[in-house]
Amino acid sequence: MxxxxxxxxxxxxxxxxxxxxxxxxxxxxxxxxxxxxxxxxxxxxxxxxxxxxxxxxxxxxxxYALLSFSQTFTPKTFKGKEGNLPYQILLPENFSESENYPVVLFLHGAGERGSNNEKQLVHGSTLFLNEENRNNYPAIVIFPQCPKEDYWANVDIQYGPLGRQFEFLEEGEPTVAMSLVLQLMDSIASRKFVNNEQIYIGGLSMGGMGTFEFLARRPDLFAAAFPICGGGNPNSVKKYAGKVDLWIFHGAKDDVVFPHHSVDMALALQKTGATPRFTLYREANHNSWDRAFAEPELLSWLFSQTKRNQK
Structure with missing residues (x-):
């Protein structure tokens, strides 16, 4: 393939x-x-x-940890139509409002839901805190936190003897958490220091599911996406195929979110003529994000994508 x-x-x-x-x-x-x-x-x-x-x-x-934390990500609260959304934001070193910066939105997994505005940084934040990465790819990075009772995507989850079964809905109103994040992103994108040609989205597990759905709801907002061990409704890819570049990751031994969910999305994209990148880690289980974050080309690939070079 x-x-x-x-x-x-x-x-x-x-x-x-x-x-x-x-x-x-x-x-x-x-x-x-x-x-x-x-x-x-x-x-x-x-x-x-x-x-x-x-x-x-x-x-x-x-x-020391608190001091380091205070010098990197900063906790914020976005006040939206349906309520408040906690999020963490990382600004580039030597940030200046006279410059233009890419924006990366990262959606955490179900285990990091809550309201402490800290837990969402457990996975993925160190990738963007790495000094070399910050120097090479100065960007605004946003980690919102989903409430415990909510979800990043519209999906019905059934628990049975074969594990969790996910049914991704093609239509319907966004969840409250999803709606708040979209409002937050519209607010961020309106700032003069944001490069709207380089707004990216990624996420793991529940966040990977949210990534696919966010693309379907707002295909003109994002330049590229990297969903990890997620899934979505294959019928929805026609809304963003050819508009958004994707690198999809999954573990072949994933017994939480079965890998066929990512395979189905990659194949559906290919059927439209799109050419997504897809990496299936043969020995990885659900935590395939560890392998994905370690990909030496991930950030160079991500920050090379712009809306202008999309098909």
Missing amino acids: NNLDFIENKKSSFGDGSTFRGCAGNERRRGGLFSSFSQTIPSALVCVSQIIKKTVLVIFLMA
Whole structure:
């Protein structure tokens, strides 16, 4: 198949004669009460000292992480028609409103849903925080967070003996979360420092499903997309085939979202004459995003796509 690659995995007591287990786990026998105390006090001091050292280290690491976090992604809240949407935004280093920047929208998976505006950064954020990537591809990166009770796509999910079965709806109103993200993106795209010829979307699992549906709903908004272990309704590809370049990823051993969902989308695109890139990792399960994020050509491919060079 043209442009489709299949990649193989490139206790303690203080009585007489009792045993005391110190912090390091070494046992000591005591001959009497005073002997017990004389041996226990130094051990206790050592234990306290170790606890203090570990506590200081943990506090230091937490403070360092928070400091690093504050210098990278910034938590925001978008106020939309249906409510509020938490999101994180990463601006290019030395950001200037007089410049034009690409925008990357990334949709997380179902496990990262919530309202703390942090969990969505678990997967994928380090790719864009990498210093070399930030230097080579200065861009505005947006990670919205879907509420726990919502979903990035219109899909019916059935649970049975064969696993999860997904039925992707072709029509219908967008979910509230989806609608809020589209409003957010319209707001972002209206800024003068945004290069509207280079707005991209990607996502994993539920976010991969959302990626396909966002393309169907707004094919003129995005220049390229990279859905990972997702799926969609093959009938919807006609709305964006030839307008948006895609690189689709999936794991052949995925037992959460079966790989045929991505295969079906790639084949449907090919039938329209489009030439999507498709990578099926022979040994990967659902976490094929690890392999996808490690693709050396992913970002160079992504940022080379513009609306102007679409067919």
